[in-house]
Amino acid sequence: MNGVLSISTVLNFGSAGLIVLGLYIVFTQKNLIKMVIGIDIAETGVNVLLVSTGYIKGNTAPIFSKAGLQVSSMVDPVPQALVLTSIVIGFGVSALALAMIIKLYEKTGTLDTSKIRGLKW
Amino acid sequence: MRKVISFLLLAGFVFYFATLTGGLLIPDSSADRSSVGLDILSRSADETGSANAVTSVVVLYRGFDTLGEVTVLFLAALGISVFMKSTGEKRKKVLDQSFILKTGSRLLFPLMFLFGMYIIAHGHLSPGGGFPGGVIIATGFFVILLTSESVNFNKTLMSVLEGLAGLSFIGLGVVGLLGPGNSFLQNFLPLGTFNTVFSAGIIPLIYAVVGIKVGAELSSVVYAMKESK
Amino acid sequence: MKNFKGFIIFVIVLALTWLLLTGSLGKDELLIGGLSLVLVAILFFGYSDLYRALKITPKIILFYPLYLLVFLKELIVANFDVASRVVRPSLPINPGIVAVKTSLKDPLSKLILANSITLTPGTLTVDVKDDTLFIHWIDVKGKDVEEATKEISRKFERILKEIVK
Amino acid sequence: MILGLSFVLIGLAVLFSTLRLLKGPSTFDRLLAADTLAIITTALLVLMASYFSRIIYMDVALVYSVLGFAGVVVVARYLEGGL
Amino acid sequence: MSIVLNLLSIALAGVVLNVLFSKSKIVQKYVSLLIFAGLTYFSFVMYSQVGEHFDFPFQIAGQSIGFTITWLNYYFGIMITGITLLTVIFSLKYMEGKDGSTHYYTVLSLKTFGMLGVIFSSDLITFFVFWEIMSWSTFGLMSTGGKDAPKSAFKYFVFAITASMILMAGVVLSYSLFGSFDFAVIHDKIGSLSLPMTGFLLSIFIVSFSVESAVFPVHSWLPDGYSNTFTTFTAYLSGISTRIGIYGIILFLFGIFGIQTVDKLSIIGKINFRYVFGVFAALTMVVPTFTALYQHDAKKLIAWHSVGQGGYMLIGLASGSALGIAGGMFHVLNHMAYVVLIVFAIAAVEHRTGTTNLNKLGGLIKKMPVSYLALLFGIIGLAGLPPMNGFVSKWFIYRALILGGYPFLAIAAVIGTLGTILSVYKLIHNMFLGQLPERYNNVKEVGFSMQLPMWILMIVVLGLGIFPGAAMGLIAKIQVALGLTAVPYSLHGIQTASGQLNMLVVSAVFIGGIFVTWIIYLLGSRRKHVSQYNNYAAGNFLDKKVAYNFNYEFYAAMEHVIDPYRKKIIQRTEQGIAGLTDAVSEYIRRIYTGMINTYGIYVITAFIVTIIILKELI
Amino acid sequence: MVVVGKILVLIGSIFLFLGSLGIFRMPDVYNRLQAGTKATTLGALSLILGVGFMNGSFLVKSIVLIIFIVLTNPISSSTIARASHKAGIPLVKESVVDVCKDNVRKEEA
Amino acid sequence: MVNPILLIIVPLGTAFLISLTASFLKNSTKYLALLAMIANVWVSIKLLPEVMQHSINVVIAGVKPPLGINLFVGPSGAVFSILISAAGLLILLYSFKYIEGDSQHKYYTLFLLLITGSHGMVLTGDVFNLFVFFEILAISSYILVGYEGKRNGLEAAVKYLILGSIGSVLILVAVALIYQEAGTLNMADLADKFGMIDPSKRLMILVFFITGMGVEAAVFPLNSWLPDAHSSAPSSISAMLSGFVIEVALIVIVKFVYSIFAMTEILGFLSLVAVITLLVGEFAAFKQANIKRVLAYSSIGQIGLILFAMSLNSTGGINAGLMQIVNHTASKSILFLVAGFLIVRTGSYQISDYRGIAKKMPVSAFFFVIGVLSLLGVPPFFGFFSKLAIIIAALHTGSIFNTVMVFLVLLGTVIESIYFLRIIQVMYNRDGIVDSVKEAPFLPLLAIAAFAVVILAGFLVLPQITGYTGGVASEIVRKMQMAQVF
Numbered sequence A: 001m002n003g004v005l006s007i008s009t010v011l012n013f014g015s016a017g018l019i020v021l022g023l024y025i026v027f028t029q030k031n032l033i034k035m036v037i038g039i040d041i042a043e044t045g046v047n048v049l050l051v052s053t054g055y056i057k058g059n060t061a062p063i064f065s066k067a068g069l070q071v072s073s074m075v076d077p078v079p080q081a082l083v084l085t086s087i088v089i090g091f092g093v094s095a096l097a098l099a100m101i102i103k104l105y106e107k108t109g110t111l112d113t114s115k116i117r118g119l120k121w
Numbered sequence B: 001m002r003k004v005i006s007f008l009l010l011a012g013f014v015f016y017f018a019t020l021t022g023g024l025l026i027p028d029s030s031a032d033r034s035s036v037g038l039d040i041l042s043r044s045a046d047e048t049g050s051a052n053a054v055t056s057v058v059v060l061y062r063g064f065d066t067l068g069e070v071t072v073l074f075l076a077a078l079g080i081s082v083f084m085k086s087t088g089e090k091r092k093k094v095l096d097q098s099f100i101l102k103t104g105s106r107l108l109f110p111l112m113f114l115f116g117m118y119i120i121a122h123g124h125l126s127p128g129g130g131f132p133g134g135v136i137i138a139t140g141f142f143v144i145l146l147t148s149e150s151v152n153f154n155k156t157l158m159s160v161l162e163g164l165a166g167l168s169f170i171g172l173g174v175v176g177l178l179g180p181g182n183s184f185l186q187n188f189l190p191l192g193t194f195n196t197v198f199s200a201g202i203i204p205l206i207y208a209v210v211g212i213k214v215g216a217e218l219s220s221v222v223y224a225m226k227e228s229k
Numbered sequence C: 001m002k003n004f005k006g007f008i009i010f011v012i013v014l015a016l017t018w019l020l021l022t023g024s025l026g027k028d029e030l031l032i033g034g035l036s037l038v039l040v041a042i043l044f045f046g047y048s049d050l051y052r053a054l055k056i057t058p059k060i061i062l063f064y065p066l067y068l069l070v071f072l073k074e075l076i077v078a079n080f081d082v083a084s085r086v087v088r089p090s091l092p093i094n095p096g097i098v099a100v101k102t103s104l105k106d107p108l109s110k111l112i113l114a115n116s117i118t119l120t121p122g123t124l125t126v127d128v129k130d131d132t133l134f135i136h137w138i139d140v141k142g143k144d145v146e147e148a149t150k151e152i153s154r155k156f157e158r159i160l161k162e163i164v165k
Numbered sequence D: 001m002i003l004g005l006s007f008v009l010i011g012l013a014v015l016f017s018t019l020r021l022l023k024g025p026s027t028f029d030r031l032l033a034a035d036t037l038a039i040i041t042t043a044l045l046v047l048m049a050s051y052f053s054r055i056i057y058m059d060v061a062l063v064y065s066v067l068g069f070a071g072v073v074v075v076a077r078y079l080e081g082g083l
Numbered sequence E: 001m002s003i004v005l006n007l008l009s010i011a012l013a014g015v016v017l018n019v020l021f022s023k024s025k026i027v028q029k030y031v032s033l034l035i036f037a038g039l040t041y042f043s044f045v046m047y048s049q050v051g052e053h054f055d056f057p058f059q060i061a062g063q064s065i066g067f068t069i070t071w072l073n074y075y076f077g078i079m080i081t082g083i084t085l086l087t088v089i090f091s092l093k094y095m096e097g098k099d100g101s102t103h104y105y106t107v108l109s110l111k112t113f114g115m116l117g118v119i120f121s122s123d124l125i126t127f128f129v130f131w132e133i134m135s136w137s138t139f140g141l142m143s144t145g146g147k148d149a150p151k152s153a154f155k156y157f158v159f160a161i162t163a164s165m166i167l168m169a170g171v172v173l174s175y176s177l178f179g180s181f182d183f184a185v186i187h188d189k190i191g192s193l194s195l196p197m198t199g200f201l202l203s204i205f206i207v208s209f210s211v212e213s214a215v216f217p218v219h220s221w222l223p224d225g226y227s228n229t230f231t232t233f234t235a236y237l238s239g240i241s242t243r244i245g246i247y248g249i250i251l252f253l254f255g256i257f258g259i260q261t262v263d264k265l266s267i268i269g270k271i272n273f274r275y276v277f278g279v280f281a282a283l284t285m286v287v288p289t290f291t292a293l294y295q296h297d298a299k300k301l302i303a304w305h306s307v308g309q310g311g312y313m314l315i316g317l318a319s320g321s322a323l324g325i326a327g328g329m330f331h332v333l334n335h336m337a338y339v340v341l342i343v344f345a346i347a348a349v350e351h352r353t354g355t356t357n358l359n360k361l362g363g364l365i366k367k368m369p370v371s372y373l374a375l376l377f378g379i380i381g382l383a384g385l386p387p388m389n390g391f392v393s394k395w396f397i398y399r400a401l402i403l404g405g406y407p408f409l410a411i412a413a414v415i416g417t418l419g420t421i422l423s424v425y426k427l428i429h430n431m432f433l434g435q436l437p438e439r440y441n442n443v444k445e446v447g448f449s450m451q452l453p454m455w456i457l458m459i460v461v462l463g464l465g466i467f468p469g470a471a472m473g474l475i476a477k478i479q480v481a482l483g484l485t486a487v488p489y490s491l492h493g494i495q496t497a498s499g500q501l502n503m504l505v506v507s508a509v510f511i512g513g514i515f516v517t518w519i520i521y522l523l524g525s526r527r528k529h530v531s532q533y534n535n536y537a538a539g540n541f542l543d544k545k546v547a548y549n550f551n552y553e554f555y556a557a558m559e560h561v562i563d564p565y566r567k568k569i570i571q572r573t574e575q576g577i578a579g580l581t582d583a584v585s586e587y588i589r590r591i592y593t594g595m596i597n598t599y600g601i602y603v604i605t606a607f608i609v610t611i612i613i614l615k616e617l618i
Numbered sequence F: 001m002v003v004v005g006k007i008l009v010l011i012g013s014i015f016l017f018l019g020s021l022g023i024f025r026m027p028d029v030y031n032r033l034q035a036g037t038k039a040t041t042l043g044a045l046s047l048i049l050g051v052g053f054m055n056g057s058f059l060v061k062s063i064v065l066i067i068f069i070v071l072t073n074p075i076s077s078s079t080i081a082r083a084s085h086k087a088g089i090p091l092v093k094e095s096v097v098d099v100c101k102d103n104v105r106k107e108e109a
Numbered sequence G: 001m002v003n004p005i006l007l008i009i010v011p012l013g014t015a016f017l018i019s020l021t022a023s024f025l026k027n028s029t030k031y032l033a034l035l036a037m038i039a040n041v042w043v044s045i046k047l048l049p050e051v052m053q054h055s056i057n058v059v060i061a062g063v064k065p066p067l068g069i070n071l072f073v074g075p076s077g078a079v080f081s082i083l084i085s086a087a088g089l090l091i092l093l094y095s096f097k098y099i100e101g102d103s104q105h106k107y108y109t110l111f112l113l114l115i116t117g118s119h120g121m122v123l124t125g126d127v128f129n130l131f132v133f134f135e136i137l138a139i140s141s142y143i144l145v146g147y148e149g150k151r152n153g154l155e156a157a158v159k160y161l162i163l164g165s166i167g168s169v170l171i172l173v174a175v176a177l178i179y180q181e182a183g184t185l186n187m188a189d190l191a192d193k194f195g196m197i198d199p200s201k202r203l204m205i206l207v208f209f210i211t212g213m214g215v216e217a218a219v220f221p222l223n224s225w226l227p228d229a230h231s232s233a234p235s236s237i238s239a240m241l242s243g244f245v246i247e248v249a250l251i252v253i254v255k256f257v258y259s260i261f262a263m264t265e266i267l268g269f270l271s272l273v274a275v276i277t278l279l280v281g282e283f284a285a286f287k288q289a290n291i292k293r294v295l296a297y298s299s300i301g302q303i304g305l306i307l308f309a310m311s312l313n314s315t316g317g318i319n320a321g322l323m324q325i326v327n328h329t330a331s332k333s334i335l336f337l338v339a340g341f342l343i344v345r346t347g348s349y350q351i352s353d354y355r356g357i358a359k360k361m362p363v364s365a366f367f368f369v370i371g372v373l374s375l376l377g378v379p380p381f382f383g384f385f386s387k388l389a390i391i392i393a394a395l396h397t398g399s400i401f402n403t404v405m406v407f408l409v410l411l412g413t414v415i416e417s418i419y420f421l422r423i424i425q426v427m428y429n430r431d432g433i434v435d436s437v438k439e440a441p442f443l444p445l446l447a448i449a450a451f452a453v454v455i456l457a458g459f460l461v462l463p464q465i466t467g468y469t470g471g472v473a474s475e476i477v478r479k480m481q482m483a484q485v486f
Ligand code: NA
Pocket: A081, A084, A085, B058, B065, B066, B069
């Protein structure tokens, strides 16, 4: 049962759980802010997934900050770089989303998606 | 109803995700798995002179992503300034100032700024880099802006900084393009002594630029949010 | 001249910060630190007047550790006090917000005082207005200003006067 | 051993703080829970640095606490009635 | 340089010049006159270039495309240019001062350009391209005119675009079956195609052309479309525009698929393809003709007949015999001549009285004798009575149906003729006979430029009636070129084993008969002329205020009988389709609920459905 | 040193635990800040210092971190307290006094 | 040889430059944008003949693929770059008179970033970098949709952002799975290794990718944001979004399905989805009263048509789809741009308020008709040839399924013709209700006219166009391979 309690398993469950939770919030919450939070949660889930792709058991961060560190004992640096980028992008989008939503709130006086349906059909 | 449907759909999502990707219960992979990243790991120190392999990936191997990422932040800041345009009228409710926060931030801000610079300058040595450094600097601005009504925030300066930093990033890339390497973002500086501040060629420079850009970007975001009602 | 003094103190604080951060006296690190320091010092020149309040007299060699000790003592004692309240099932508390007067004038000293009070479990500075600190007290022992000041701030204030204006 | 015990205690701390974060009742309760969680995370990062013997994680902890501080302050000010 | 290009460039020059001089009506008029005179000249002299082929310097999908001159398209070419020229001459005066005259000559030139391109094309692409130009300019023609013009033009457009798309499907299907767009290549390869596929392909083309030639039940766009526009356009449209559809049917039935192939085709293994086609043609003859009966508007009445007469042409073609096909093709020419003549007469009346409403007209015979004569010639032609041209082609057709063993179709043709006679009598009676409404006391005959085209057409109508051989020579050439048997002809008629027709004799007998009747009538009647108002009804003398006119609701009784049956089927079907489209549109657009959460659910639903489907596929 | 460090780490962990228990148990925002956030902070400080003692090379960084926490944490706690007070979050009913509120009332009057 | 990376860094650098100089150049920053776009057009045109010979890898940071990020520039990249730059240039000219106000430098900055993102998406040779450029493209679109700050624009922008973010989550999952399974992010390298991945994982990656990218490519039912966004954006932006943004996303999907994932077995499914998209778009447009909503739904129909062509699994189909993209870019741009000034001049989005406007704005109305005719595929406009090519390609496959699909496509065209004709009839109605309405200014009309020239004269250079699109098509149907290094 090597797989059951491995870190990869935990990360897998974590990412799938976060993605699904985030999407569930997006689908069911009518408050726009909450929807954005849902998207953030889902994005976090994807970031966890990204990290898990580079995870190698027992290995540490890929930084040659002291002597004797071996390449074979480090985790893959690429996913970490990807995660950094993905986090920053996610942050940018969320901040933008909140700004837009605030402005939309000014115009409509509500954050309820079932009331913000000026555009349909 | 919506909840039930969502639940069922997401259950299906997880089901397929799990069954098609070979299950969620998987063992940790061992190091023998080959990937581009592991290739990079074995050569980045020599190629880039950066102790932090993540940094060499972020700034060089995938430096183009980082340029894009900076652009995304720039875009977000721009977008926020578009939507948070000052409506002209002053805010109705002026918050009375918190002495503790105001004085505290005045005390801390220079230190945070310095810390941000430290993080930026050591990005190739530690997990930091331009982003966290820039974020810390911006955070300083953030708090200052929050605590003082009449801070002399120079919007033009910020926009100039944003532009300048972005241009410098591209400029650094173009120098590589025009140089012997004939490649955008090609390192054109000597690699220096490994694991010291002055090493890793253009990496610290790019990180500095990124730091300034992120700092300026976030600061103008905060400013825009504060200016709107 | 006053400003200059503040500036010097400011630079010293910055330099110490950098040294602590890098933990290195290497040439390169000092060079980059120096550059950063110059930049920060220029950019935040205006902030230096806050640091002016820090005294540089021979006495501080004694009083800094002293303040630290007093603070640590309060910290530890109060910490155990609060911890004991937390774990007891009856949750014995007697909270309220009280006012405390201070004779300190300088913002920096008032800030240090307020933060010291906050860091000490059991008391929490909610706000500072002029010479009055409003403090949330988990176990109110005296409702009027005098009592409260005595209980809460006096012990810090005395030493503080020696190291900050 | 001590590290193990510490991990367990910190785990419980995370649990209680998270409960408060979820429970509220006011936003300020959630905020202070988040503040506490940030501190706990910082401590955890430091512990990890020790466990893996990698000083660089200390920088991560530092960055984390700076950002945590800023976040809490901003939200608190916002809740008080706008930025 | 092909002469076809000359023709097309002249027509195109007409378009361009008309656009350039859109501010100057005088220039527009005379430029157009010149253009169409030139076109007519060139199309007549093309005689000597038959067989010539021209390819464009570029290719489409690796295929050369271009034009060719055949006897068939020569025949249609002269009809198009000739009738357009007459229309332009007639319009010079007619269009004066009319709102919308700026577009008039432009669309006319464009339409002619399109039609010429269609008939001279040697491949499906060229054909389709010009077909589209033609349809869009037809739409343009129909849109200009009266208040309801845009609405009825729109209706046309819906039919036309549907037909175009069907045509396009046919074009492309042919290409994928034969690897070529070229008519000749397709003709050579058609034999190798399986019969069901051949039938399917042919049906696609026939259905598409049926719309343009207003075959029942896809004819309903025509009457409104033709009658709401300028009357001269009505003439032009009824005379030639509709017949491009017939051209397409002839081309595909005989030129491309070939009669041998078509004869092999059957539906559900039993019923001959041509017979089915004939049934639709018969319905086209009968139903619209009777609808024409109770029209109160002269233009609309003629428009309905225009539909009905198309049925004769088609049924001739459907008969499959040399005589029938010759009759069908000849009827195109004859119909063009008399129908344009009739509409010119109506336009002349309209020009003077301002109306084409049959309930408001009457008694104009003395005021406008030339127009009366024109209408008389026209309706005799339309009714298919000797000595006018309509008789000849209809005779061919009846004969072909009877000889070909299609008694039911022949009966339908006779019933159609009966209806035609009834309704054209209404037309001439309500316009020229009976009593003249007082307001028209000062009406005069139209001027020379409007009379001239009428005189020319009267000569053609009568001339072709007495000397059908003038056209039969060309038709025989076409038949030979299409691989059909030619009908032996003489100047005065035909001479076949199964029967002969000598129009000189027929005309003499007929005119003699009429003369005798007229003498008898003159001798037998003692007519007394009474003033219009020297009359009484229900015990009261009538005065000017009482709208009592014998012309009013001429066939009212008949209308009551037919009415319940007519509107129902076609209109309801059309409304049903329109309503269905509306409903589908309404439901589909409701997918976009405006609820962002739902949109998110769509995404994940799409994700899961995609996985479920692709899991099976891969 | 290492032993001291370990003890400090353990003490820190205990206070982290107790602090969060306080957060969970205390009746209002202010008391939670008092009992929870403060205790947790102290626990963290102890733990960080302990780690600094355990690994000598970490000590300097530990001190930086401690200084930073000591400087920022009271500020954020005060800010939360002040904000919730301004936002009208009431003190728990057992509270004996609220000068601040009296002050506000006076100003209004 | 010019370096294709200029296509990305020139607009990006100019965007930064505008930010740098906006405070003293004020409203003159638009000329900077103009220079950048001219440069881009020049570079992309210069690039085309060279990459038609052989695709190239542009190495970034001196790191040879697959270790680093590279640009993979083949015919498709070059052709799309021309499309993006040229359409962008014209729309920029249009914007000069259409976008007003003091903060217009923000508009031009966003404009350039949209161009940057589009170029990046078609040029990059790296999967994650594609995601980054996708985000740049998407975010600038979100902002531009709400740029005017009006209620509808904001609502549309927020919805667009939310759906776009769901899309980017899915794309990122695909990227993560790709890296996990293939250990590479380089497209050519991935094309090599993708076949070795376990089939069910391949399927998973594919579905994540196409569903995520499908949101931006507006494939039904992922396109629910589109009618709102395209109809509420400033018209210049609508023109760009419809003109090349969705097409860029679409070509990415197509490129992945054919030449990277090489999973052509899903194409049948894609063509079904395409035709459904087409019919949904056309039918939904049928009953709209708002001119920009009509155009937006029509774009859905068009994207269905393009996707249909491209999923025929033949070079002919892809070729035809590309021609249709060119046609759609030109004609839909015309329509949106004309609609922009119809709205500005009348203050209304309702078609019924344009009754008789052709008399007052004859040039605009004329161009509108040209645009409609080409969009419908009326000969001899360019749209006819592209639609013809699509149908030929479909029937060439010889499958009954595709024949049926063709009939549905033609049905869609009928519907499309009807609703467009209704608009034209209103515009040309002789009893007009609009008065005191001016024609659009010269510069916008010039830009519109340039698009019209493409449509009108397109068939004159048809052989050349099909030459280039043919090159793209044969590039796409091949498995992607490491290209010559620049
Ligand atoms: Na990065």
